[in-house]
């Protein structure tokens with residue numbers, strides 16, 4: 001069970017005099033149950049890439065396999081693919097339209113042709129998963145706060161019980177608290193359900209604490225694809241393409257340069273704190 | 285998907301036509317449209333076709349791209365042709381069931397289709413080679429004599445430029461929302477009329493909300509910059525005629541004269557003068 005991208009390229013405006021090569025020979029394997037962070041500077045092709053994962057966009061060249069089947073085959077069921085690979089767009093709150101929160105979340109599962117009981121059950125579960133309380137269920141989605149709207153929109157996709165959840169910059173425009181809450185929720189969700197999650201972001205800080213693998217994109221190409229600590233080793237190169245490693249990486253390297261022998265591969269604040277304490281104790 | 289609508293869209297390039305003053309292109313388009321009604325015979329249209337072909341060639345916009353925009357009017361074209369074919373009286377060519385097709389009908393249908401296509405093609409050359417901003421600047425300048433009779437020229441052109449500016453934005457937005465709803469299993473392509481109309485609700489509601497939000501933001505931004513209408517506003521890039529614009533006006537005059545003269549002659553083919 002996996003998604004395989006085989007030499008995928010995509011060109012926008014191919015028939016004009018200014019074609020934009022948004023994806024350039026992308027090879028990627030997304031395994032079952034993985035938590036992947038897809039990182040790249042603005043315009044590096046992240047959104048374009050994720051729209052290929054559920055067949056919304058068709059690659060100019062290359063093939064995509066979902067569970068071993070070519071999704072561009074004529075008789076491939078695209079609709080089913082879209083329910084299996086749930087895609088939450090950038091600013092998903094802009095797609096809300098129903099009279100109340102609960103009905104809006106029901107939209108997705110209803111489209112899958114499930115019976116009412118299952119639809120409502122799934123919608124309820126999804127809203128609970130993203131932490132929306134019952135009291136909001138029958139409010140207009142437009143009366144909610146920005147962060148709540150976004151959670152409702154994410155619930156709208158979750159309610160379709162996807163096997164793979166793809167989130168395009170879910171934290172864009174949220175305050176630090178809203179961001180941490182949302183990321184914690186996603187992380188928890190993935191722990192409890194075991195689904196595959198692809199998290200798009202342009203902030204290493206955001207993903208470093210959560211994901212088990214980071215894919216760095218630059219100008220439509222995959223630049224790095226490795227576990228976080230390995231990727232952050234290239235923090236100088238990352239800066240050159242407009243990205244930055246987490247603060248922790250910089251601090252650890254600075255400490256190391258100043259003569260305190262610490263392990264620079266740690267990625268989270270907690271690990272770093274432990275590491276520093278250990279190093280200081282060792283010195284005494 | 286929606287990005288295929290090229291009617292009224294700007295095509296970036298750096299051709300002679302692109303560099304012409306927007307007023308030349310505006311008046312030129314008006315002249316071209318008028319010229320289509322000046323000649324009674326096919327030869328006059330041949331001149332128009334030739335003129336248009338040269339403009340297209342000079343504009344460096346790929347012909348394929350222009351034709352893509354024509355797709356939207358195919359329906360209109362078909363109706364015109366069918367109506368003219370069926371409802372023109374004259375010498376019968378064929379007649380079956382209750383339908384009679386006449387020589388005059390064929391001629392009319394052909395001429396009208398030609399006229400309509402040329403009209404659309406001609407005006408798309410203008411919009412394809414002129415940025416919306418330039419276009420409305422040109423319009424404001426061309427219409428400025430109307431200020432004397434208290435027509436709010438500046439306000440009209442401001443509204444136009446905002447509307448034009450918003451078309452691609454809203455198209456893009458539509459595309460995005462459509463994709464987002466398709467990702468949630470929405471189906472815009474199958475089903476009967478009612479089902480399809482209903483399927484549009486998840487698209488239209490967010491679209492309207494977003495349009496209002498954008499309008500609101502824009503109004504706020506304009507107010508924050510103390511925008512308050514036409515009087516005493518100066519332009520960052522005032523329109524200025526150059527030598528090539530003079531030449532273009534000259535060519536236009538020659539073109540109109542050619543259409544008038546050539547349009548007087550018809551070629552007799554198939555029992556009728558074309």
Ligand SMILES: Nc1ncnc2c1ncn2[C@@H]1O[C@H](COP(=O)(O)OP(=O)(O)OP(=O)(O)O)[C@@H](O)[C@H]1O
Pocket residue numbers: 012013020021022040041042043044045046047048049090202
């Ligand atoms: N609809 C479009 N038409 C033409 N070009 C586009 C379109 N959408 C994106 N592009 C171009 O494709 C490239 C990749 O865009 P994409 O939206 O995938 O980037 P991104 O990594 O998601 O950026 P961001 O972080 O800003 O969301 C960019 O150069 C962009 O200009």
Ligand SMILES: [Mg+2]
Pocket residue numbers: 046047048090168
């Ligand atoms: Mg993006």
